[in-house]
Amino acid sequence: MSISPDTKDRILSTARELFHSRSYADVGIKEICTLARVQKGSFYHFFPSKQDLAMAVIDDMSDDWAHGFVAEAFDEALPPTERLDYMVDAVYYWQKAAKNVEGRMPGCLFGNLALEVSTRDEVIRARLNAVFAKASARFHETLDQAVENGSIPPLDTEATATAMLAYLEGVILLAKTRNDPEVVRILGPGIKTIRIELKPTN
Amino acid sequence: MSISPDTKDRILSTARELFHSRSYADVGIKEICTLARVQKGSFYHFFPSKQDLAMAVIDDMSDDWAHGFVAEAFDEALPPTERLDYMVDAVYYWQKAAKNVEGRMPGCLFGNLALEVSTRDEVIRARLNAVFAKASARFHETLDQAVENGSIPPLDTEATATAMLAYLEGVILLAKTRNDPEVVRILGPGIKTIRIELKPTN
Numbered sequence: 001m002s003i004s005p006d007t008k009d010r011i012l013s014t015a016r017e018l019f020h021s022r023s024y025a026d027v028g029i030k031e032i033c034t035l036a037r038v039q040k041g042s043f044y045h046f047f048p049s050k051q052d053l054a055m056a057v058i059d060d061m062s063d064d065w066a067h068g069f070v071a072e073a074f075d076e077a078l079p080p081t082e083r084l085d086y087m088v089d090a091v092y093y094w095q096k097a098a099k100n101v102e103g104r105m106p107g108c109l110f111g112n113l114a115l116e117v118s119t120r121d122e123v124i125r126a127r128l129n130a131v132f133a134k135a136s137a138r139f140h141e142t143l144d145q146a147v148e149n150g151s152i153p154p155l156d157t158e159a160t161a162t163a164m165l166a167y168l169e170g171v172i173l174l175a176k177t178r179n180d181p182e183v184v185r186i187l188g189p190g191i192k193t194i195r196i197e198l199k200p201t202n
Numbered sequence: 203m204s205i206s207p208d209t210k211d212r213i214l215s216t217a218r219e220l221f222h223s224r225s226y227a228d229v230g231i232k233e234i235c236t237l238a239r240v241q242k243g244s245f246y247h248f249f250p251s252k253q254d255l256a257m258a259v260i261d262d263m264s265d266d267w268a269h270g271f272v273a274e275a276f277d278e279a280l281p282p283t284e285r286l287d288y289m290v291d292a293v294y295y296w297q298k299a300a301k302n303v304e305g306r307m308p309g310c311l312f313g314n315l316a317l318e319v320s321t322r323d324e325v326i327r328a329r330l331n332a333v334f335a336k337a338s339a340r341f342h343e344t345l346d347q348a349v350e351n352g353s354i355p356p357l358d359t360e361a362t363a364t365a366m367l368a369y370l371e372g373v374i375l376l377a378k379t380r381n382d383p384e385v386v387r388i389l390g391p392g393i394k395t396i397r398i399e400l401k402p403t404n
Binding site: 104178 | 223224225227228304306307308309313314316317318319320321322327330331334361362364365367368369370371372373375376378379380381385388389391392395396397398399
């Protein structure tokens, strides 16, 4: 066991999987080291604290998302409202696949961490908030384009974008509590009906 | 320190407060006993395990809700759509008050626990699922009445009820991540716009 180029990656992917399938507090550094086959010294070389590891896991997952199915869903080539359908479908197939492997629907790692640690770790909370702001910006862009091309009537696109993200997180939360990805499929279409109206200006 | 009639209540209220403001895993039985001023023996007399305590906390909070602001919000004397406004307002003022006291928005204890423990504790997951089903039933009843009195067009009232509950949980999740109850006030009105259409029968 030595500090090889992939040691950091092994720690990251092990931690990400464990945090996601269980919880942040439930997984210790010792367990991560054992499963990733690294010594504690190597671990602390890359991650001085568990908080540093959590930040790296969040960034890692966020990067994967941004370049993976979020990029596909929010592809400018798709009509704006189809992007919302794509996003819901992607969440459904992702959660269904994860449940097939693990027997349990893991939910959204960001949502899980947000509810578990937000009151106790200001640094992690701020990072998760930034991830959500970035996701919300994709919805915002999409809604602005949908209003511009006339496919939806004018509305408060910024607030509605955040509302749609909230809905997606809430649907995942209930689906995880039922341990049933079908909840995502059934409730998913509701995302396109959410509207926050523009405040009257005068 | 002895097993007095209020010993169980002290344990329950202490655990409920700590689980809510932090997390389930973050709070140990020892800390609960110290703060509730009970000995471990008394604790285990009432709660053979931490899981038993969690179940009692969920039931306790669920009872308080059912007889407190959920009963007020879903008062049959209110027009159905006003019940939804009342529910959103109640969540907003509750979270705002909690943040004023603790400096941190605690979110919904049920949602917090659901994301933290659902993959690891089947018993707690099932109990939380029952709490959500009960909450969803209140929305369902309300929507059925709203359709009946013509204040909203026909829709899949059962699925929309669950969608509204999901939205509320998702809004609380994002608000907690921003540590800002105003998110609930701004996104709240969106709840009444969510619709899941009836499947065409043919």
